[in-house]
Amino acid sequence: MDIRHAFGTALQRCRKAHGLSQEDFSEVSSRTYLSSLERGLKSPTLAKVDELASVLGVHPLTLLAECYRLRDDQDDVEALLERVRSELLNQPVQ
Secondary structure, eight states, X not given: OOHHHHHHHHHHHHHHHTTOOGGXXXXXXXXXXXXXXXXXXXXXXXXXXXXXXXXXXXXHHHHHHHHHHHHTTOXXXXXXXXXXXXXXXXXXXX
């Protein structure tokens, strides 16, 4: 799965999990733009990821982590989070 489709899938899953419609994002995005993101037709800016996450009530890294988990077809969330934690602390991954 390419990165745009992975982000779109992550966004849509998170939106639905929080019981939100595309119209619930009208303060930060048009329904057409949100639909384009969810279908993997467009890539959001970092600022837009932040706005979308705010509407969802999640940290922006949650959306990005799910995006890369889907792209890399990785089921082990703990391994992904451990890698990020280790890299943030500038320690080698074991």
